[in-house]
Amino acid sequence: MPNSASDGVPCDLAVVGAGPAGLAAAVTAADLGLNVTLLDAGERPGGQYYRRPAPDLGAARPEVLHHDWAAFATRKAALRAHASAGRITHLPLHHVWTVVPAGAGLLLHAVAGPEEEAVAVPARAVLLATGAFERQLPFPGWTLPGVIGAGGAQAMLKGGLVLPGRRIVVAGSGPLLLAVAGSLAAAGATVAAVVEAAAYTAYAGRLPALLRNPGKLGEAATYGGALLRHGIRLLTRHAVTEAHGAERVEAVTVARLDRQWRPVPGTGRRVPCDALAVGHGLVPQLELATGLGCATRLGADGAVALEVDARQRTSVPGVWSAGETGGTGGARLALVEGEIAAHTIAGRPVPAALGRQRARLRAFAEAMGAAHRPGAGWTGWLREDTEVCRCEEVPVGPIREAVRDLGARDARTVKLLTRAGMGWCQGRMCGPAVAALAGRDPDPDRRPLSCPVPLRRLAELPAEES
Amino acid sequence: MTGPTDPDRPPRGPLRRLLRGPARSPRDLVGGAPRATYVLRFDGRELPASAGQSIAAALWGAGVLAWRTTRENGAPRGVFCGIGSCHDCLVTVNGRPNLRACLTPARPGDTVTTQEGTGRAELGV
Ligand SMILES: Cc1cc2nc3c(=O)[nH]c(=O)nc-3n(C[C@H](O)[C@H](O)[C@H](O)COP(=O)(O)OP(=O)(O)OC[C@H]3O[C@@H](n4cnc5c(N)ncnc54)[C@H](O)[C@@H]3O)c2cc1C
Ligand code: FES
Numbered sequence: 001m002p003n004s005a006s007d008g009v010p011c012d013l014a015v016v017g018a019g020p021a022g023l024a025a026a027v028t029a030a031d032l033g034l035n036v037t038l039l040d041a042g043e044r045p046g047g048q049y050y051r052r053p054a055p056d057l058g059a060a061r062p063e064v065l066h067h068d069w070a071a072f073a074t075r076k077a078a079l080r081a082h083a084s085a086g087r088i089t090h091l092p093l094h095h096v097w098t099v100v101p102a103g104a105g106l107l108l109h110a111v112a113g114p115e116e117e118a119v120a121v122p123a124r125a126v127l128l129a130t131g132a133f134e135r136q137l138p139f140p141g142w143t144l145p146g147v148i149g150a151g152g153a154q155a156m157l158k159g160g161l162v163l164p165g166r167r168i169v170v171a172g173s174g175p176l177l178l179a180v181a182g183s184l185a186a187a188g189a190t191v192a193a194v195v196e197a198a199a200y201t202a203y204a205g206r207l208p209a210l211l212r213n214p215g216k217l218g219e220a221a222t223y224g225g226a227l228l229r230h231g232i233r234l235l236t237r238h239a240v241t242e243a244h245g246a247e248r249v250e251a252v253t254v255a256r257l258d259r260q261w262r263p264v265p266g267t268g269r270r271v272p273c274d275a276l277a278v279g280h281g282l283v284p285q286l287e288l289a290t291g292l293g294c295a296t297r298l299g300a301d302g303a304v305a306l307e308v309d310a311r312q313r314t315s316v317p318g319v320w321s322a323g324e325t326g327g328t329g330g331a332r333l334a335l336v337e338g339e340i341a342a343h344t345i346a347g348r349p350v351p352a353a354l355g356r357q358r359a360r361l362r363a364f365a366e367a368m369g370a371a372h373r374p375g376a377g378w379t380g381w382l383r384e385d386t387e388v389c390r391c392e393e394v395p396v397g398p399i400r401e402a403v404r405d406l407g408a409r410d411a412r413t414v415k416l417l418t419r420a421g422m423g424w425c426q427g428r429m430c431g432p433a434v435a436a437l438a439g440r441d442p443d444p445d446r447r448p449l450s451c452p453v454p455l456r457r458l459a460e461l462p463a464e465e466s
Numbered sequence: 467m468t469g470p471t472d473p474d475r476p477p478r479g480p481l482r483r484l485l486r487g488p489a490r491s492p493r494d495l496v497g498g499a500p501r502a503t504y505v506l507r508f509d510g511r512e513l514p515a516s517a518g519q520s521i522a523a524a525l526w527g528a529g530v531l532a533w534r535t536t537r538e539n540g541a542p543r544g545v546f547c548g549i550g551s552c553h554d555c556l557v558t559v560n561g562r563p564n565l566r567a568c569l570t571p572a573r574p575g576d577t578v579t580t581q582e583g584t585g586r587a588e589l590g591v
Contacts, residue, residue, distance in 0.1 A: 053496070054518030054519070055501075055518065057493075057518035058498040058499050059493075059497065059498050060496065061495075061496050064495060065495070134547060145532035145544045148547075149547045152545060154548075156545065156568070159520070160520055160526065160527070161492040161493050161519075163491075164545075187491065187495045247532070248531050248542075390543075391553065393539055423553070424552075425553050425554075428551045
C-alpha cells in the first residue's frame with residue numbers, strides 16, 4: 001500500500017507545484033486558516049522563474065538572475081513559518097503522476113525521491129499549478145548538441161551556473177528570449193544575436209492592453225536596455241532556419257520571414273556560434289487536469305490552456321488552477337492568480353485589487369500571445385528529412401505522407417501511423433509541430449501519466465482506482 | 467565556465483566595469499564559490515565538478531554537451547529542455563541507465579557513461 005502523507009486525514013487543500021502560483025496560493029491559504037499540503041517535483045520551491053543554485057554552489061547573489069526577488073523571498077519565508085507551525089506540509093521531490101476522485105474529495109498519487117517511493121495524499125480541494133514547458137518548432141539540425149531550449153539555457157544557468165557555449169544565438173519568439181539573452185550576456189557569454197520571428201509592430205494593434213500595464217513596459221525597457229548595454233543585435237521577423245555542425249552546432253542560418261513566417265528565399269545568412277538557445281513560447285502542462293476531465297481552451301498564443309473562471313475554478317468541482325496552466329502570462333500573474341485561488345478555496349471573496357490586477361495582466365498576456373503566435377508558414381523551413389519527433393527520430397517525410405496519403409487529420413492519428421510522439425517525452429516536444437503538419441490546432445494533452453512511474457507502483461494501486 | 471576572456475565579447479556598461487569589472491562566468495556573476503569541488507568520472511576521463519551541480523551541469527561545466535546516442539541513428543544528444551520534460555539527456559550513472567541528467571544530482575565518486583540506444587544492451591533489447 002502506498003504511504004499516506006497525512007495518515008488518511010484529508011488536507012483542506014493540496015497544491016501541486018511550488019512555482020510562483022502554487023507558492024503564493026499555499027501561503028495565502030494557510031494565512032486564511034486552511035491546512036495545506038504543497039507538493040513539488042523539484043527540490044526547492046520557486047518553480048521555473050525563481051530557480052536558483054543548490055546551496056552547495058555557494059552563490060552569494062542568486063537574485064541578480066531574477067526580477068522581483070522580494071516577491072519570492074517574502075513567500076518563501078512565509079512558507080517556512082507555516083511549515084514549522086504545522087499549517088503547511090511541504091513535500092519537495094514529490095512528482096504527482098495522477099489525481100483521482102475519491103469519495104467527497106480527491107486523492108493525489110506521487111512518486112517521491114530517487115527511490116520513487118509511492119505517496120498518496122487525500123485532499124478536499126486541489127490546486128493545479130504545474131506551470132508550462134517550452135514550445136519547440138523543429139528545423140534542420142535542431143537535434144545537434146548545443147541546440148537547447150531558450151528556457152532550458154536559462155534553467156541551466158540559474159540552477160547550475162553553467163553556459164552551453166561562449167558564443168550563443170538566441171532565437172524563436174516571445175518575450176522570454178530577451179530575458180534569456182540578457183542573463184546569458186550578464187553571465188559572460190557573447191550573444192551573437194537575438195532572432196525574433198514576430199514583428200514588434202504586432203503589438204501596435206493592442207495598445208490599450210499595453211498601456212494598462214506600465215510595469216510590463218518597464219520590464220521591456222529593462223530587457224531592451226540590457227541588450228543595448230551588451231551590444232546585442234535584435235533581428236525581428238527573422239528565424240533560425242537551420243543549425244549546422246557535425247558533432248555539435250557550429251553555425252546557424254538566419255533568414256528573413258514574411259508575415260506568415262515563411263522564410264524569404266535568398267535572405268539566409270550564416271552566423272557562427274557554438275550554441276543556439278531556441279524556443280517559441282510556452283505550452284501549459286496539463287496532464288493531471290485533462291486526466292480529471294477539466295475543460296480546456298485554445299489561447300491567443302495557439303497553445304491549449306485550462307478553462308478557468310474569475311475565481312480560478314476549473315470545470316471540475318474541487319479542482320482549481322493558477323499560473324501558466326491557465327495560459328502563459330508570467331510570474332507576476334501567477335502570483336496574483338495563486339492568491340485569488342486561495343481566497344476562493346477558503347470561501348472568501350476575492351479582494352477587488354487582486355481581481356483588477358488579474359484582468360489587466362491576463363489582457364496583456366493575450367495581446368502578447370497573439371503577437372508571438374507562430375505563423376503557419378514556419379513549416380516552410382522544414383526539409384523532408386528534418387526530424388520532428390526527437391525521441392522516435394521520425395522525420396517530416398513520413399508525417400506528411402500520413403497526412404497526405406493515409407488521411408491522418410490529427411496528431412493522434414499521425415502518432416499511430418508514424419510513432420511521432422510515442423517516445424519518452426510523450427509528444428511534449430513534437431506535439432505542436434505534428435498538429436501543425438496535420439493542419440490542425442493542437443489537441444489537449446492526453447497522457448495517462450505525468451512522469452515515468454515504476455510498474456511496481458502502478459501494481460500497488462488498489463483495484464477500484466486503477 | 468572559467469575559460470579565457472573571449473576577445474570578441476561586446477563592451478560592457480562603463481559603470482558596471484568601474485564597480486565590479488565584467489562578469490566572466492555565471493559563478494562570477496552570482497558571487498561566491500562552491501563549498502567543495504571533486505572529480506567526476508565520465509567515459510574514462512576525469513572531469514572537475516562542483517558540489518551542488520546536476521550531472522548535466524557538471525558535464526556542461528567541463529565543456530561536454532553530449533552523453534547519449536540515439537537508438538535509430540546513433541546520433542549524439544545531451545540537454546535540450548533543461549527541466550526534465552524532453553528525456554534527451556538520458557545518461558547511465560554508476561551502471562543505472564535512463565536517468566535524466568538535468569534532474570540528477572552529481573555526487574563525488576559517481577561514474578557517468580555515455581548511454582547508447584536504450585541503455586540496456588545487456589538485455590539484448
Ligand atoms: C524552462 C523555463 C524557463 C523559464 N524562464 C523564465 C525566465 O527566466 N523569466 C521569466 O520571466 N519567465 C520564465 N519562464 C516562464 C515562467 O515559467 C513563468 O512565468 C512562471 O514561473 C510561472 O509560474 P507557475 O507557478 O505558473 O509555474 P512554474 O514556475 O513553472 O512552476 C510549476 C511547478 O510545478 C512543478 N510541477 C509540475 N508538474 C508537477 C507534478 N506533476 N508534480 C509535482 N510538481 C509538478 C514544477 O516542478 C514547478 O516547480 C520560464 C519557463 C520555462 C518552462
Ligand atoms: S534536458 Fe530535457 S529531460 Fe533533461
